[in-house]
Amino acid sequence: MSTSSYDEFRENVRGRADVEDTPERVAFYRELEHLQAGALWTVANKIEPWQPKSGSVPVLWRYQDLREYVLRSVSLVTPEQAGRRVIYLNNPGRQDVAAAVGWLYSGLQVMHPGEAASAHAHSASALRFIMEGKGAYTIVDGHKMTLGANDFVLTPNGTWHEHGVSEDGSVCIWQDGLDIPLVNALEAGFYVVHPDLQQAVTHAVDDMPALWGGRGLRPQGAGWSKPYSPLFKYEWDATYEALLKHAKVSDGSPFDGILMHYINPVTGGPVMPTIGASMQLLRPGEATKAHRHTGSVIYQVAKGKGYSIINGKRFDWAERDIFCVPSWMFHEHANLSSTDDAVLFSFNDFPVMHSLSLYREEALAENGGHQPVTG
Amino acid sequence: MSTSSYDEFRENVRGRADVEDTPERVAFYRELEHLQAGALWTVANKIEPWQPKSGSVPVLWRYQDLREYVLRSVSLVTPEQAGRRVIYLNNPGRQDVAAAVGWLYSGLQVMHPGEAASAHAHSASALRFIMEGKGAYTIVDGHKMTLGANDFVLTPNGTWHEHGVSEDGSVCIWQDGLDIPLVNALEAGFYVVHPDLQQAVTHAVDDMPALWGGRGLRPQGAGWSKPYSPLFKYEWDATYEALLKHAKVSDGSPFDGILMHYINPVTGGPVMPTIGASMQLLRPGEATKAHRHTGSVIYQVAKGKGYSIINGKRFDWAERDIFCVPSWMFHEHANLSSTDDAVLFSFNDFPVMHSLSLYREEALAENGGHQPVTG
Amino acid sequence: MSTSSYDEFRENVRGRADVEDTPERVAFYRELEHLQAGALWTVANKIEPWQPKSGSVPVLWRYQDLREYVLRSVSLVTPEQAGRRVIYLNNPGRQDVAAAVGWLYSGLQVMHPGEAASAHAHSASALRFIMEGKGAYTIVDGHKMTLGANDFVLTPNGTWHEHGVSEDGSVCIWQDGLDIPLVNALEAGFYVVHPDLQQAVTHAVDDMPALWGGRGLRPQGAGWSKPYSPLFKYEWDATYEALLKHAKVSDGSPFDGILMHYINPVTGGPVMPTIGASMQLLRPGEATKAHRHTGSVIYQVAKGKGYSIINGKRFDWAERDIFCVPSWMFHEHANLSSTDDAVLFSFNDFPVMHSLSLYREEALAENGGHQPVTG
Amino acid sequence: MSTSSYDEFRENVRGRADVEDTPERVAFYRELEHLQAGALWTVANKIEPWQPKSGSVPVLWRYQDLREYVLRSVSLVTPEQAGRRVIYLNNPGRQDVAAAVGWLYSGLQVMHPGEAASAHAHSASALRFIMEGKGAYTIVDGHKMTLGANDFVLTPNGTWHEHGVSEDGSVCIWQDGLDIPLVNALEAGFYVVHPDLQQAVTHAVDDMPALWGGRGLRPQGAGWSKPYSPLFKYEWDATYEALLKHAKVSDGSPFDGILMHYINPVTGGPVMPTIGASMQLLRPGEATKAHRHTGSVIYQVAKGKGYSIINGKRFDWAERDIFCVPSWMFHEHANLSSTDDAVLFSFNDFPVMHSLSLYREEALAENGGHQPVTG
Known part of the structure; x- marks a missing residue:
């Protein structure tokens, strides 16, 4: 140089x-x-630098734009050719590492009934959030989980995993979230294809959520010392019910409304060591105040419509849209309906920030806590 | 001497x-x-000694015997006179410390509609398991919880707490469980009467189970660093549902059938540092094998009928009966119905055994794992 | 009853x-x-009770009184007959459980050169503090440690252990400290005699303190997940040096002078789950203020002379004297020399208090923090 | 793109x-x-990728080359102009992020007697390893530490810190190690200049090592809940003594000889959440076997001479030379003296690997565990 x-x-x-x-x-x-x-x-x-200047830019990806391409990909490549048939989100500031924001990768994957991807394992940690379709399933280390819209499933670092759609299902689309860019940057990525390309299902279907999903309960004898949650699947119905209950007894956060974090029931901590995930409810008409924090976030609109102001720019969103908030950028959210809830799923790298003692957070002090919209 | x-x-x-x-x-x-x-x-x-020889004896207390006395106590003393109107279980081997077994105290308390006990706090940790009646409630540090049959509620060490029954309720009876004998033995017991004799309810009713009872979720912003569970109330419906789900996907334990432990969702550990609690389901016709462990257990039959063999003696039980298993005595359980579940609530001092590295467990090796009945 | x-x-x-x-x-x-x-x-x-009322009484055991009996025991019984040749301290309030105070047992053991006790293991946790003599050693799970005056050694719950004095040593006397009364009370005591009555020494002599005793260092590859400290031996020289260094840079505690706790270097916590140990230095002329806490303590005077006021009674002590402070009794210490340090070794059940969230502490508010002496 | x-x-x-x-x-x-x-x-x-391919290359920086430039920098810029007068190590594969290897920064800093850098704080975690000179000191949050050759000192994330050399000292050179590249990459870097440019020294000099450096001891009352070690300074004498003791009782590691990790005495874990540090001794004539692991390491030769083979290339080193091992490259070390020890100081990002569950390690299976030298 x-x-x-x-x-x-x-x-x-x-x-x-x-x-x-x-x-x-x-x-x-x-x-x-x-x-x-x-x-x-x-x-x-x-x-x-005096403070973080993210290399990522805020982006909103409209589902109505992406969905067409996702569906078209089916005729362009087979799952066998593609490994996985995914359209990934490519932040203009992070194209060199194929990240949607910061060190987080995300993509939309499609499968037709009867299709199944080959099984593999990698050091990257992954999650999957179901957007549409019936009959989707994921198998993790021999545990098969059935999945519906807004269900959230983990395929953690080191697990054998594969996805598919049952013969009697419909075309399924889901969002993948991974820490591939981070794991690559840390020069710690390993990848293995399953020797049989498919795993055997060795446990009762949906056994892990049945065993570990009890309300304030854990199963006797089912020891768990792995660094990720044994509750591989988090279902929408129970999550939405929890948000509604929460909203009845608490005002929630001024920045996030009614926000709940998915946890590892064994530790009370995040679902995986590198990726956290959350679901939040914005009450009818609610407009939150702005704050910023270290760590990057990718949101998907699970329900409703509204907008978010990120770094002074307004992004309007509807169901299934995806958007990102880069590190240390102010952001605030609003529900545009005066009658219906809006619900945002999100995942983030906060566990990394916390493990490394790098998490920091700040409210916007000026202007009543709201950003002037400049973009 | x-x-x-x-x-x-x-x-x-x-x-x-x-x-x-x-x-x-x-x-x-x-x-x-x-x-x-x-x-x-x-x-x-x-x-x-070569191995533990418990000073407690196995006892079964029939609810049909005790209930009459519990109800009679209402006319004998007022709550004001008694502090709390409780018939306690007095193990023949532990009368000097008023324990039901080992270092665990238990009693049956009764309240009429409109009655309320005065608020106090103590170093002993306590739980309450509702046996019958409508309208029972408990207030813990300003959090009011409404309670029905088979609900389980915590009043941990150091919390202000009080119990009552609403005006429109019915006569309520519940089981109290405390570590009073242990805390006294450890010479660490403090007791304070609330200066106002009653607490103000400072949060929405049932807010803690609403906030912390989500399935694999925790609320944003509701920090919790106390050494006991913030999920003060564990409801029967959700617990029984969890047992049924568990039974569908797992064979459970050879010694305990389908056994789940109540947990502190913040840590995945026991509900309080000195007392653990569990609920277990014995499938129709199930007869478990015998094992023994350090630590004492008090059971209440939440549902069904059956028997337990404890240290070679058979104890037949029906709904609401209470029995105890002293430390290091072999025990096994059987459901006498061929069509219906039996469900046992229990609490124990296992957290003490684990914290102090004193927990030990052993299966009965002889006789196919079943004790010869001698008593 | x-x-x-x-x-x-x-x-x-x-x-x-x-x-x-x-x-x-x-x-x-x-x-x-x-x-x-x-x-x-x-x-x-x-x-x-409103607050703890200990069943123990404060006692001071003079070494000049006990030593004679300890030495006489040699001619009365052989180690083979006695198992271990020990004079134990029997608190007048705790004779039923053979405790020196609360749930702590203590005794003085004597061995002649060439003698060795048989190896055994038990659920009780033990420590040994050397009072006089040369050539003492302890073997713990195949690790042999050589010991001199004021050295402190662990023989934790579940370890094979044995004590002896080498042929070229002198008569050795040491203090044993155990949680036998607690483990018995918790009905969790197991005892096993080593099948060969003696262990093989399978590691280099004094390897554990060499590996784990580095200043802010741990050895690569020497994994340790047991619930007690791998630093089995804590030597007087390094401990006294640490107290002197501490005294140069800090005023220490108003209640305890320069007090340091022995730790498990793997966790930073106490040396064993049920027993903590400490060494404290009282500077020339220092007289501390009174406080009280839950938990029981047994002190041995490692160096110097002074007095302690316990529950209003003054106990004067000299080197090798032993005294106890029962739970929740006010106590304060004074060094009677205006030129020399006084140093107190002590062990306690604070880890039990902390694990079970029962530790509580209070300074004496009245009288400038000093107790009126009534006894 | x-x-x-x-x-x-x-x-x-x-x-x-x-x-x-x-x-x-x-x-x-x-x-x-x-x-x-x-x-x-x-x-x-x-x-x-199938496995990590580091973007860094192995490099050895000879001290005899660098020292001249470090000393020349004194006449080129003042500390006031430079902020800090440092020559940094710039890995050919990591020039875009100014890293010596992976995400670790390192540089050589020089100060003349009486010079002092201004105080600042940042999110990056830092350490300093003294190479030559007398009178160096570091102040961390009001704690002043005096430093000599081969001493190692921490200036963790968020602490106010400054370096200087006393008036009566000599020209000092030390190595700085920081995680600046990582913190920048994670978009979590904050930087603040101390409002007074200098801190007051508010504690006794060298108080933290005096309080926390006891052998198996911690000071009463000196609570510590920060995520880094309170033992800010780790001295060479005690460290070298620990290595020698270790070598007497253990064979050490086949890959690293006698290796000890610097720890946080409060937790037994690494000194800081993002950077670990170690010191290892290679016995006379010792040549270790090759292994590789995720995570990057920077070595400095504290004593002796020898060579390391990294990714098939041999690097000969003498005292004060610095070299790096990129992630997942095989490496092995040899002491070229048949009579004297060689000692290597090193620091690494293993705490990141462990916290994120990304650590992996592998021995070289072929060729007796030794790499063929190709470079």
């Missing part, structure tokens, strides 16, 4: 690097380059 | 104390007594 | 039981006794 | 993407680009 200017990041602030290029210094810098080294003060202000 | 014999615990086994009294030794022992001391070998075999 | 009076615990305080015996009530109580039951209000005020 | 070829990552393996470009498909891909989307199968094999 030989460059003609080394002082482009100067800041005239006490405690910051402020060193002008001189011939002597530039000569020094050039010599250092041959030693695989550099002078910190030439890059210090760049690599130590 | 001057005694004439010091060698009553001798054992002729290598590695054990085996010292005969002699005049010289007895003189030595008597001198030591004046120094508040003794010779270990005179008591070693007594205080280091 | 048939008694003529049932109202001896009445308290004329709102919220407490205050029920006078009447013929009708007494008849009721007597009928209940046949059902293995009782009326709570007859015992409620007894079993729910 | 419009490209002419979309099928460059095809793999003819079952379960992997293998889709040839056709005009119809390419048209489809181009349309997707307008929707901020793409077809997963065009990038799947790229973003889901």
